[in-house]
Amino acid sequence: xxxxxxxxxxxxxxxxxxxxxxxxxxxxxxxxxxxxxxxxxxxxxxxxxxxxxxxxxxxxxxxxxxxxxxxxxxxxxxxxxxxxxxxxxxxxxxxxxxxxxxxxxxxxxxxxxxxxxxxxxxxxxxxxxxxxxxxxxxxxxxxxxxxxxxxxxxxxxxxxxxxxxxxxxxxxxxxxxxxxxxxxxxxxxxxxxxxxxxxxxxxxxxxxxxxxxxxxxxxxxxxxxxxxxxxxxxxxxxxxxxxxxxxxxx
Numbered sequence: 001x002x003x004x005x006x007x008x009x010x011x012x013x014x015x016x017x018x019x020x021x022x023x024x025x026x027x028x029x030x031x032x033x034x035x036x037x038x039x040x041x042x043x044x045x046x047x048x049x050x051x052x053x054x055x056x057x058x059x060x061x062x063x064x065x066x067x068x069x070x071x072x073x074x075x076x077x078x079x080x081x082x083x084x085x086x087x088x089x090x091x092x093x094x095x096x097x098x099x100x101x102x103x104x105x106x107x108x109x110x111x112x113x114x115x116x117x118x119x120x121x122x123x124x125x126x127x128x129x130x131x132x133x134x135x136x137x138x139x140x141x142x143x144x145x146x147x148x149x150x151x152x153x154x155x156x157x158x159x160x161x162x163x164x165x166x167x168x169x170x171x172x173x174x175x176x177x178x179x180x181x182x183x184x185x186x187x188x189x190x191x192x193x194x195x196x197x198x199x200x201x202x203x204x205x206x207x208x209x210x211x212x213x214x215x216x217x218x219x220x221x222x223x224x225x226x227x228x229x230x231x232x233x234x235x236x237x238x239x240x241x242x243x244x245x246x247x248x249x250x
Contacts, residue, residue, distance in 0.1 A: 001170020003195035003237055008101075009244070012170060012197065015052060016103040016235055016246030019094045022046040022066070024249045026094075027109050032086045036068040039092070040079030047096045055095035055102055055173045062219065067093040067106075074203060074211055074229045075164055075221040087114055089122075091231050095173055102173050104199050105247035108230035117206065118228055121158075125204045125230035128152045132182060132200045136192060136236055136243035142180055143188035149202045150184040161203035161229060164211050164221070169235055170197035192238045201233035 003009050022043040029042055044065035047054055056062030062078075069077030069091040070084065077091070084090060093106035108125060110118050131152045135144035145166070153160050166180035177190060182202035203211070207227030214220045223229045237244040 001168065001175065001197040002193065003170075003197060009237065011099055011101040012103060012235075012237065013246045015096060015098045015101045016105070017248065017250050018047060018050045018052045018098065019096050019103050019105045020247045020249040022094045022096070023092050023105055023107055026066070026092050027107065030084065030090060030109055030111065032084055032111060034084055036070065036077070036079040036082045036084065039068055039084070040064050040066050043092070043094055047094075050098070052096040052098040055097050055104070058097055059173045067091075069093070069220070072222050072226050073220050074161065074208070074223045074231065076219045078217055078219055084111060086111055089114070089118060089228055089230070093231070093233065097173075100171065102169050102171065103235045103247055104169050104173065104233060105235060106201065106231055106233040108232065121204065121206060121228055121230055124152075124156055124158065125202070125232045128158075128202045128204045129200055129232040129234065132202060133234060133236060133243050133245065136200070136238055138192060138194045138238055138240040140192050141188070142177065142190045142192055143185060145200060146181040146183045146185050146188065149182045153204060159205045159207055159209050159227075161205060161208055161211050161223070164203050166199045166201050168196075168198045194238060194240060196238040197235065199233055199235050201231055203229055203231045205229035
């Protein structure tokens, strides 16, 4: 989506606030002993109370309102009877639609007690995302995002998952520009245009470089090789003065 008028930005900020509030509500109630289905229900209620529709269900028939991925799962985990335990690394990914506008956000959370290295991975996952977001501005190369994230990962001795990319969003959950690399990609020649809406969502890992399909369902993706992996995501709008982050709670 490319925003051309103020009411579009207002609509995008509204749905962005809703999905951000859902992530916040889920993260603050996350505790050992609850199931991922119970966590999903909290996010669903936030969205539905605001008149929003969960996008994975709406667009793809996903069996849940949100994607909840635990430990070796790194994306598109199905909420169910899996019990969250101490030491788990839980990714919460929320996207939704309201009045024809879509926004997408997510974050990873460590359930104490966890190692210092996992806590650092969570902090650095946020930093990697913001390294990419800070490059967003009109007429800059899209490749700047992946280059910035890649530089951060290299300096801090992490790997990046290279087959899960950022994407355009706004009037649908996934749209042009498609497959925006959050790792260095020399083939990327596109540029950011004024008002362009897309996600920035690197997957930072302590060893994984790919996401693999599992055998149990057609949705859940796993780190390959198996390693602690985090994802942080915001939906942003490109402007000549830099990014507008629309997925902020409020």
